[in-house]
Amino acid sequence: MAIDPRNPDPAYAAFWRERHVCTLTTPRPDGSPHVVPVGVTYDPATGTARVITGKDSRKVANVQAAGPDGARVAVCQMEGKRWATLEGRAVVRTEADVVADAVERYAVRYGRTPRPNPDRVVIEITVTRAMGRG
Template structure:
């Protein structure tokens, strides 16, 4: 996964550190959107967003089906404040990537994520940021 093409502004980083859920939008193979609530982490140093999930989950299958061109959008909102992070996404079950995703998730949400046997991580290289009232 390549580095993100944009840097997260300080206000955006602060907003995204709150332990909230967001919506992740992926595209099904037929091009229709699939929107699901997720917990996630943001690595400001690399511009990577990480979402842990099951390999068989629709969101993971959508990203995998999109190949290297797969794009997603993740949106966290709080009243009239929101930020959407868009970028290329990839699914991996690499143990080092999984360990980093679990470590960051546990630090953010103060609990380990679910650990199904088919755990994977969706990594999103953020290249576009949209926001309001941050």
């Protein structure tokens, strides 16, 4: 079912605040999907989802290979019959303040602060589509 990504119903938004392992799907340069487990934070007010990761990861390389306009990606989570997917355009952000903000959001959602990592970057997704079942 389609959901307004900037104004989801309260149950959908709450599901994205619960602690769940998610998946990120990025396109490889050959077009095939690369799917990996990640932690995701979602801010409906700005329509932004964020994944923190190392700068040398395959997911970062896939997003960068798509060019300056970013890569079309999806993040998904599920629990039992509940599921939620966010789709959009991803870019890699390296600015220290952006990374620090993403780490703080991760700490709030997942209940732990990740270990320091000087090579950490953010895959920032401008969400254009949201769907799911609560």
